[in-house]
Amino acid sequence: AQKITQTQPGMFVQEKEAVTLDCTYDTSDPSYGLFWYKQPSSGEMIFLIYQGSYDQQNATEGRYSLNFQKARKSANLVISASQLGDSAMYFCAMREFLTGNQFYFGTGTSLTVIP
Amino acid sequence: DAGVIQSPRHEVTEMGQEVTLRCKPISGHNSLFWYRQTMMRGLELLIYFNNNVPIDDSGMPEDRFSAKMPNASFSTLKIQPSEPRDSAVYFCASRASGHLNEQFFGPGTRLTVL
Numbered sequence: 001a002q003k004i005t006q007t008q009p010g011m012f013v014q015e016k017e018a019v020t021l022d023c024t025y026d027t028s029d030p031s032y033g034l035f036w037y038k039q040p041s042s043g044e045m046i047f048l049i050y051q052g053s054y055d056q057q058n059a060t061e062g063r064y065s066l067n068f069q070k071a072r073k074s075a076n077l078v079i080s081a082s083q084l085g086d087s088a089m090y091f092c093a094m095r096e097f098l099t100g101n102q103f104y105f106g107t108g109t110s111l112t113v114i115p
Numbered sequence: 116d117a118g119v120i121q122s123p124r125h126e127v128t129e130m131g132q133e134v135t136l137r138c139k140p141i142s143g144h145n146s147l148f149w150y151r152q153t154m155m156r157g158l159e160l161l162i163y164f165n166n167n168v169p170i171d172d173s174g175m176p177e178d179r180f181s182a183k184m185p186n187a188s189f190s191t192l193k194i195q196p197s198e199p200r201d202s203a204v205y206f207c208a209s210r211a212s213g214h215l216n217e218q219f220f221g222p223g224t225r226l227t228v229l
Contacts, residue, residue, distance in 0.1 A: 035217055035218075037220075043204060043222065043223050043225075044220065044222050044223070045206065045208070045220035046220075047217045047218070047219070050217060091158065102160060102163060102171060103148070103160070103218055104160075105157070105158045105160075106157075107157045108157060108158070
């Protein structure tokens with residue numbers, strides 16, 4: 001089974017609107033972390049936001065927030081007030097703390113912000 | 116901090132040639148990861164090291180691929196002999212110890228095998 005599933009290959013959003021990028025995960029490890037990375041067309045991978053499995057509140061970093069629903073095993077990324085510079089690939093990843101250092105990445109979602 | 120350094124940034128080679136990709140992790144980071152990214156297969160973990168020791172190399176495609184980490188500040192990924200299907204972007208990432216620490220990625224090496 002896939003550890004990380006991103007079901008949206010591509011998304012479009014109007015500039016200044018909010019957008020939600022979906023991510024579901026599969027683990028039996030009680031302790032894990034969820035990460036989102038951004039990959040612009042230039043190719044580098046940029047860390048955006050982190051959510052720990054025991055965190056009570058949803059993580060927020062500026063315009064990024066993580067809608068963490070533990071029972072549903074989902075960790076959706078919400079980008080508020082989209083900007084043209086947000087156009088990029090977005091990857092969801094997970095690390096299972098009890099089983100090691102490995103990160104599992106999803107297939108990514110390509111976001112295009114329309115002016 | 117210079118971040119994760121990879122060299123070369125671009126490599127074009129002919130089928131059958133040996134290719135060596137290099138990575139210098141962030142100083143103090145004790146885990147190092149090699150990934151391959153293609154349009155068809157996305158981001159794949161090839162191998163990762165913890166304290167210079169290979170922990171999981173199950174993602175290495177075949178015997179043509181090998182990776183070494185002779186010390187805490189240097190790692191190589193070697194492909195010998197290279198094939199056109201090895202064409203991809205190869206990323207190196209490093210991470211400090213601790214539960215919350217994210218991976219920091221290098222800029223990647225774009226490999227083209229003709």
